[in-house]
Amino acid sequence: MFALTSAVGLIGLAAFALHSDDIATRHQTDNDLKLQTAEAMTGLDYDEDGQLDVRGLLDFMETDCPPLTVFSAHAGDLKAVHTPRRPCIRARMTDVRAIAATAVRRGDSAMSDAHAENGHPLRLLATPFTGPDGDTMGGAIVTAADTSADQKSHRELTLLLATGCAVLLSLSAVAGHLISGRAIRPALNALQQQEGFLADAAHDLRTPAASLRLLAETALRDDTSRTTALERTVRLATRMGDLIDGLLTRARLTAGVAPLAREPLRLDQLVEAVVDETPADGHRITVDAEPVVVDADPDLLRRAVTNLFVNALTHGHAADRPAEIELGVTTGGVLTVDDAGPGIPPDLADSLFDRFHSGSGSTGLGLSIAFRVAQAHGGTLTATGSPLGGARFTLRLPTHNK
Template identity: 65%
Template sequence: MKALLHRLRKAPRRTPAENRARRLRWRLTALYALTSAIGLVALAAFAVHNDDVSRRHQTDDALKLQATQTIAELAYDDNGQLDTRNLPDFVDTSCPPVTVLSGTGDSLRTVYTPRQPCVHVRDADIRAAAHAAVSDDSVAKTDARTDNGHPLRLLAQVFTGPDDKGTGGAVVVATDTTTDQDAHRDLTLLLTAGCAVALALSALAGHLLSGRAIRPTVTAVHQHEAFLADAAHDLRTPAASLRLLAETALRDDAARTEALKRTVSLATRMGDLVDGLLTRARLTAGVTTLATEPLRLDQLVEAVVDDTHTGENVITLRTEPTVVNADPDLLRRAVTNLLANALTHGHAPGQPAEIELTVTHDGTLTVDDAGPGVPPHLADSLFQRFRSGSDSTGTGLGLSITAWIARAHDGSLTVTTSARGGARFTLTLPAKRRP
């Protein structure tokens, strides 16, 4: 429990912009799920309705066929009386049960019922169906129930009287639709369960897709927040120092010259800091395009050393002709950062720096210094932002930017212990093969 609480305390808080992006993701998920739900429900409702109508039509067609066959076997005797004695010999009137009623209106009377019907239909329901058919002189269809609650479907069809004149009565056919209704209910439940599963999968897919859709936004928010944090972290102290130097120059004429010199130096450092912040932000956002071209790594390192003010520091340069495919501006910045880091941290306090740069033909640049070195437990985190060594003279971005440049060129930047006792930074780039 304590470990869980510790992790919760250590978890970074989300920014308002990130929370808005995540709320947008849930809204997109809900919209996707709602759209899918409307489509699924509409399709399911159509399927259920179509199944119900299809089953009813199928049942009605079967009942009508039975009624037609029964009417075809009806006959009248010489006295005009309806004769149904031979009806069971030609038509199965027990299942579905067939009832023949003669007459019209209130004079309807039952003249034939099956001896052993498979379904027991109430006489009132039979007479109601027959009366509806005779009144409209057409086919009547109705639903009813047995005494034990089973659903029934009834169809009544009129037949003509003697000599095919007038209406002679109606034939009522009934069937138990329990099986059909059970099958329809099973289909409804199956479609409901299927819609629920499909909706859950759709919501999950929508959540994943919306997550992928807003991922660039969340990444941009993180990059924006990181840039602001970098700027606030590294510009706060130099800005305060500039203000202090300006106030000193205003109130103390004797110290004005020294204050202005320090102001110029600090302004130069702030310019380098802003340039480094922008470079790292562009690299992180992926908006900096690598303009790679074949170049001599050894010549570029020599040019960087020549352009660097070394003072009393001692720089030893050993190079071999080496050609790499790289962006000249970015690679120059990487080499400059490594050299500046060695000049700043690669010596004991009050002593000049002794630095050795080595370029080999396999595209490797090593920078050795005689400083305090890098503790092993800090080696992995040294290339993160705000890691600037033991003092506060660095911006904390130089090595981070150099590591980004190395990875952008499919290379690497590592730190180990130098033979001089200090740190050895190794920048490795893919070298172009010699012809």
């Protein structure tokens, strides 16, 4: 639309400029011809017998260039009284006589376009003059101008405007594409984020919703299993609440609208608090933390650390063995979480921090949220092999500068 609007405007302006140039050139040519015939008119006279005398015209004015042809009117017929001997422009006599007859008949100047004997375009002007009595038309003077140079200039101007319009339209199309793309990019990003959020929600809420319905139907049909069904319903509802909360957090972080309440905090103390508050269930947990102060949002950072720790508890051990997990905090704002589990599968190495890449028993959003939290704080989250034989997750955050 931007290019089309520009095209309409440019073509309209170009057409107006060409039309104006054509009219101005034609008017200039007509004015020059009128001046020539008006000057020639002063050299005409009549003798005592009422015959047209052109000697005064020949005495003071050149009639070959521009070519001047003088016609005398007698009884409705035109007779050429004077024709140029060596005209610089050789107009066809039929065209010259025709326009002279038109001027005499109308009693006013007549103009027309014609062609010379060599094919060049001409502009003809015939100006009538009165007879000896001063009432009737005595004849007409015809002059001609070669307009081939004017038409050549007009064609050059047309080519120049066409080329300029093509260049400007190309630039307009490119600029319109870039501007419209930049203008619509935020809307597309918002739409993609909305679609991603809906896909996230539909992906992981479908199964819990079906399970809730099945548990409710079971409780209605069987009174003996109602208590067990209600307990499972509560656990499932809690899991769904955690999932929805995770979805909203990730969506806000992805969209960049989650406000970061940055403040100096002790990363080592936060890690120790997360470990103390999370049920270990017999797993062997080791924390080696140096005092480190980072600039971070306490709630978001706690969520990221909790997700990394819970991921190690869930996937960092075999099914029949307790987990062995080591958490380390070192200077430079670095947190490492090591486990002795099966490690990172090769097929998940490139998509480990994408949503819904998890094992059973989790929402599949923990690592994705931790990764987004690290990005929001200007840090990084990477996954490598662990000296314990499993996976090592390394979270790096900017430290606090006093």
